[in-house]
Amino acid sequence: MAQVPRLRTEHGAAPAVPEAKPSYTWIVFVLAVMFFGAAVVLVLAARYLQIDPVWELLAVPFNLAMTGALILFYFLTSSATVDRQVYKVGGAIAGFLVLFTLFYNLSREPFLSESAVIKFAQNPLSKRFLQISDRYDDIGKLKNETLIKIADSAIQNVRTTFDQLAQGTYTVNAEELPTYLLPMIKNAKHSFYATQYVFPEKFWGQYWANQYFEENVKAVKERKVDLLRIFIMAPADGPQQAKVIDDLIQKHVKDGISLRLIDREQYLKSHNNSDDDLQDVLIVDDQLSGFLLLNRFGNFNRVEFSINRDIIDQRKRNFDRLLASSMSYDEWKVSHPSKAQ
Numbered sequence: 001m002a003q004v005p006r007l008r009t010e011h012g013a014a015p016a017v018p019e020a021k022p023s024y025t026w027i028v029f030v031l032a033v034m035f036f037g038a039a040v041v042l043v044l045a046a047r048y049l050q051i052d053p054v055w056e057l058l059a060v061p062f063n064l065a066m067t068g069a070l071i072l073f074y075f076l077t078s079s080a081t082v083d084r085q086v087y088k089v090g091g092a093i094a095g096f097l098v099l100f101t102l103f104y105n106l107s108r109e110p111f112l113s114e115s116a117v118i119k120f121a122q123n124p125l126s127k128r129f130l131q132i133s134d135r136y137d138d139i140g141k142l143k144n145e146t147l148i149k150i151a152d153s154a155i156q157n158v159r160t161t162f163d164q165l166a167q168g169t170y171t172v173n174a175e176e177l178p179t180y181l182l183p184m185i186k187n188a189k190h191s192f193y194a195t196q197y198v199f200p201e202k203f204w205g206q207y208w209a210n211q212y213f214e215e216n217v218k219a220v221k222e223r224k225v226d227l228l229r230i231f232i233m234a235p236a237d238g239p240q241q242a243k244v245i246d247d248l249i250q251k252h253v254k255d256g257i258s259l260r261l262i263d264r265e266q267y268l269k270s271h272n273n274s275d276d277d278l279q280d281v282l283i284v285d286d287q288l289s290g291f292l293l294l295n296r297f298g299n300f301n302r303v304e305f306s307i308n309r310d311i312i313d314q315r316k317r318n319f320d321r322l323l324a325s326s327m328s329y330d331e332w333k334v335s336h337p338s339k340a341q
Contacts, residue, residue: 025074032070039063169306171293177303178208184284185215188225192216193283193319197232198292201244217255227257230322232278234264253329260326263336267325277322281315289315 039060132155139151164170172180185192196203203209219225231249252259268275282290289312293302306312327335 032067035063035066035070039067168308169304169311171302171304174202174301174303178206178212180303180305181290182208182212182215184282184288184290185212185219188219188227188284189223190285191226191228191283192219192285193228193281193316195230195232195279195281195319195322196245196248197234197278197280198294199241200248201241204244204248213251216257220255220257228260228323229257230260230262230319230326232262232264232267232322249329259329260323261329261332262322262326270325277318279318281319283312283316283319286312286316288312291315 042060042063136151136155139147161170204213216227220227229252231245233245249259249261251257264278267278271277280292284290288305288307291304291306293304
């Protein structure tokens with residue numbers, strides 16, 4: 001019997017209703033405002049935050065790129081692609097690259113031109129120099145050419161001094177000596193060795209000599225610094241020099257500052273008339289040394305300071321040789337009864 005085909009009726013399935021997607025509009029908006037605000041703050045506060053320009057060039061365009069990406073690809077539903085044989089990236093990265101390239105080319109020169117300003121702002125001396133700059137502006141407002149030239153000269157002297165200090169070996173004029181010598185004795189921690197030989201009245205007769213000696217006493221009594229001064233006594237010294245040196249020795253003895261003495265004539269006899277070691281030297285904490293320089297007339301006019309290790313060691317050996325040839329104050333009184341008080 002022939003089979004009769006059955007008619008199969010299927011009811012079509014109802015079309016699927018798309019599920020409602022949650023809206024993140026407010027989150028995206030907040031993120032866009034946040035990134036954009038961060039970029040603006042970085043630009044406006046660059047001088048105060050003391051941020052290196054390189055980080056500025058990275059952070060600012062990144063924040064702007066994120067802002068642009070959120071607006072372009074969420075609110076405007078835009079898209080972009082960069083397609084090359086070597087690489088292929090999608091819309092967000094393409095947007096970032098475009099914005100970064102534009103911002104970098106526009107801002108590169110202004111940011112990098114401020115690198116000196118940023119470097120200066122990060123220097124611990126910047127506040128002091130800013131005060132000097134303010135005073136220089138005040139001097140300029142006085143419109144006095146003489147004062148301006150004096151200020152320019154002072155600034156040039158500071159620069160010259162810093163150039164020398166940066167080399168580790170530098171010289172100062174006699175009138176500038178307290179500017180350097182007082183901080184040395186005030187900051188001495190372990191040892192302070194010195195000799196006294198040339199023109200004592202020109203050193204200890206200065207207006208700052210009493211303050212310098214008081215700092216010597218403080219270093220010994222308060223900080224327990226090993227302070228030792230060797231006096232090289234020359235019989236040819238005049239009455240004025242003799243009085244200065246005698247008074248100074250008595251002050252050392254009274255205040256408990258260690259001293260040793262050398263008779264120049266006896267020293268020369270025992271060293272074949274060699275006076276190479278008879279010099280005014282200073283060694284501070286074995287880290288810095290000073291050496292008194294004489295002009296062609298034999299007068300003291302400059303001092304050379306150095307942190308060079310070889311120079312320090314050389315002057316320390318010089319001091320040690322003098323120390324080995326010196327005598328105590330009690331020994332001096334016995335051998336020189338007419339000179340000791």
